Amino acid sequence: MxxxxxxxxxxxxxxxxxxxxxxxxxxxxxxxxxxxxxxxxxxxxxxxxxxxxxxxxxxxxxxxxxxxxxxxxxxxxxxxxxxxxxxxxxxxxxxxxxxxxxxxxxxxxxxxxxxxxxxxxxxxxxxxxxxxxxxxxxxxxxxxxxxxxxxxxxxxxxxxxxxxxxxxxxxxxxxxxxxxxxxxxxxxxxxxxxxxxxxxxxxxxxxxxxxxxxxxxxxxxxxxxxxADGLCSVFIDEQADVTKAVRVVLDSKTDYPAACNASETLILHESVVHTVWPAVAKALLEANVQLLCDPASLDALKKVTPKPTNLTKLVSPSEPSSYNTEHLDLILSVVVLPSIQSAIQFINSHSSHHTDAIVTESDIAASTFCRGVDSAGTFVNASTRFADGFRYGFGTEVGISNGRIHxxxxxxxxxxVTYKYMMRSKAPSGHIVGEFGTGKKQYKHKPINVASVPFL
Incomplete structure (x- = not known):
């Protein structure tokens, strides 16, 4: 045209x-x-x-x-x-x-x-x-x-x-x-x-x-x-409940893998590698999710007994680029980190600042995560797939903004919507700025309790 x-x-x-x-x-x-x-x-x-x-x-x-x-x-x-x-x-x-x-x-x-x-x-x-x-x-x-x-x-x-x-x-x-x-x-x-x-x-x-x-x-x-991109993650904290971890991680990845609010990275606290992680991995493998694992998470899976039947087919080592990739498919990058602080730093460095979740039973950890992660959505014990205008009650949405302004x-x-300023003088002769200043009238700046603008 x-x-x-x-x-x-x-x-x-x-x-x-x-x-x-x-x-x-x-x-x-x-x-x-x-x-x-x-x-x-x-x-x-x-x-x-x-x-x-x-x-x-x-x-x-x-x-x-x-x-x-x-x-x-x-x-x-x-x-x-x-x-x-x-x-x-x-x-x-x-x-x-x-x-x-x-x-x-x-x-x-x-x-x-x-x-x-x-x-x-x-x-x-x-x-x-x-x-x-x-x-x-x-x-x-x-x-x-x-x-x-x-x-x-x-x-x-x-x-x-x-x-x-x-x-x-x-x-x-x-x-x-x-x-x-x-x-x-x-x-x-x-x-x-x-x-x-x-x-x-x-x-x-x-x-x-x-x-x-x-x-x-x-x-x-x-x-x-x-x-833009939805590079979302789920962090399994050291005080995570295994049932919640399985449910949240599985839904975040498999409910609709092509969505921008689907999880692309799973972060494990090092203390859950041999406890919560095997159960989560088993559920993901049963759902045919391909796991791209760092050395620690990969080593832990190799020690699981009985060994999952599709372990060899679906589990492989991750690359540095794995954690910067929006897979939009049944693929999940996995990394083990030593603390919640390192998890927050990892998310802020690798994510697209869309939506990230923590699985934890600790209110302190939940608060630290939600305040520390610099994303548009920070969830506790809830799937990243909830990040949606319809689910929020907005009817629908134009999209999900990763920005910080407006x-x-x-x-x-x-x-x-934006806003405009509307002014109304009800004085018989109107109002002019020349009537205000030193030795003249002073502004009141008194709050008005109104539900709407009377002349709209």
């Missing part, structure tokens, strides 16, 4: 955003329900398109040009993915409106009031890989939070995402919200052009590999909220 057309797309999104700002927030809920109806009406056509995308992707996998992991993410027919996608729309529609909330209210002078009020960010450019349902997830969050959005999925899902976007536009056409409030693009060239249009686009959200995020950050002046962890509605 030419830069001129990209300009038109971005300009249309900004216009749609501005036109929708004066609409009542209830219209956003109406829009979500209309989109749900439109998607249901187009279900057969969309799933057939997804089957075409899958067939093309399977050929790419056979040719060695695509991973099995990416193929699984592409399948909209997998399990209850379609129903979950639609339920996500209803969940978002039922959430409280994130806009209009007052986080600061102060009386500066008699009849002069100042409010800090949550408001939409503006136009979002969201770039993601493979998973077509993300189109609906992000569109729902954008609409509910009052943001317009331009969406770019992976080329392998073009047929599916195109029809999903068409259904979304059809739903919007039955509301007061402009049809171009949500748009979808298809090519990297379009993305490159849009990244230059900071006069229209307010935030870029890349959801994918580190290389994708870094490339976008290096090629735009627009603020970027990065959603939004961190699963980004739901609250992560898609």
């Amino acid at each position: 030419s830069k001129f057309n990209a300009h038109d797309i971005a300009a249309a999104a900004k216009t749609a955003f501005q036109e929708a700002q004066t609409l009542p927030s209830t219209e956003r809920i109406v829009a979500l329900h209309e989109i749900l109806k439109s998607l249901n009406a187009s279900k057969t056509e969309i799933l057939l398109a997804n089957e075409e995308d899958m067939r093309a992707a399977e050929a790419e996998v056979k040719a060695g040009n695509m991973s099995e992991t990416l193929l699984k993410r592409l399948d909209l027919n997998r399990g209850d993915k379609w129903d979950s996608m639609l339920q996500g729309i209803l969940d978002v529609a039922a959430l409280p409106d994130p806009t209009g909330n007052v986080s600061y209210a102060s009386e500066l002078d008699d009849e002069l009031e100042l409010f800090r009020v949550a408001c939409p960010i503006g136009v979002l450019l969201v770039i993601f890989e493979a998973r077509p349902e993300v189109v609906v997830n992000i569109a729902s969050l954008a609409i509910k939070s009052g943001n317009a959005a331009i969406l770019k999925g992976g080329k392998e899902s073009n047929r599916t995402t195109s029809l999903l976007a068409k259904a979304i536009s059809a739903g919007l056409s039955k509301t007061l919200i402009p049809e171009l409030y949500i748009q979808a693009i298809q090519t990297r060239a379009e993305v490159s052009s849009l990244l230059q249009l900071d006069q229209f686009i307010d935030l870029v959200i890349p959801r994918g590999s580190n290389s994708l995020v870094k490339n976008i950050q290096n090629n735009t002046r627009i603020p970027v909220m990065g959603h 939004a961190r962890g699963p980004v739901g509605l609250d992560g898609l």
Whole structure:
């Protein structure tokens, strides 16, 4: 697509955003329900398109040009993915409106009031890989939070995402919200052009590999909220319960290995190598998990009796790179360390700062871990797979942010709003700054107890 057309797309999104700002927030809920109806009406056509995308992707996998992991993410027919996608729309529609909330209210002078009020960010450019349902997830969050959005999925899902976007536009056409409030693009060239249009686009959200995020950050002046790799770990503390350790480690790795919140590294306190570790290893091997072990964990497995039948097949020595790799498969890197402090240091050095868990019966260890690990999520005796906007109660999510500014962890509605300051003078002649200063009126800065801004 030419830069001129990209300009038109971005300009249309900004216009749609501005036109929708004066609409009542209830219209956003109406829009979500209309989109749900439109998607249901187009279900057969969309799933057939997804089957075409899958067939093309399977050929790419056979040719060695695509991973099995990416193929699984592409399948909209997998399990209850379609129903979950639609339920996500209803969940978002039922959430409280994130806009209009007052986080600061102060009386500066008699009849002069100042409010800090949550408001939409503006136009979002969201770039993601493979998973077509993300189109609906992000569109729902954008609409509910009052943001317009331009969406770019992976080329392998073009047929599916195109029809999903068409259904979304059809739903919007039955509301007061402009049809171009949500748009979808298809090519990297379009993305490159849009990244230059900071006069229209307010935030870029890349959801994918580190290389994708870094490339976008290096090629735009627009603020970027990065959603990158999920290099998560589980640490089995010296005071870990064996049953909890088995359950947490197994679920973190095997529930959905291709997810960004699946565990990729298992860290063992040296005191559990001959106690808890054999039971955990047995469960992982029974689940056909390949273990990449450091010398200490490997030596311990060789001494286990009876020896697991698939030990030779599934257990091998790790490499230094093993602990910096997001496997996205039934592969787990294992390392033994002497203390919780060394485990924290290891995680902070090797992880992607996504989600990390500790298995322990010690409150002191749990507190030390949660405060010391520099990740968006730190869990105690719970699977890393809980790191998810839906499970957190956000309805769905744009993605999981590994950053530290604005939004961190699963980004739901609250992560898609900013704020503005609104001031109102109720004085008969208004207020001017010249009336304040030395020998004049002084500011009161008296807190106001309000639930909302009275003139919104």
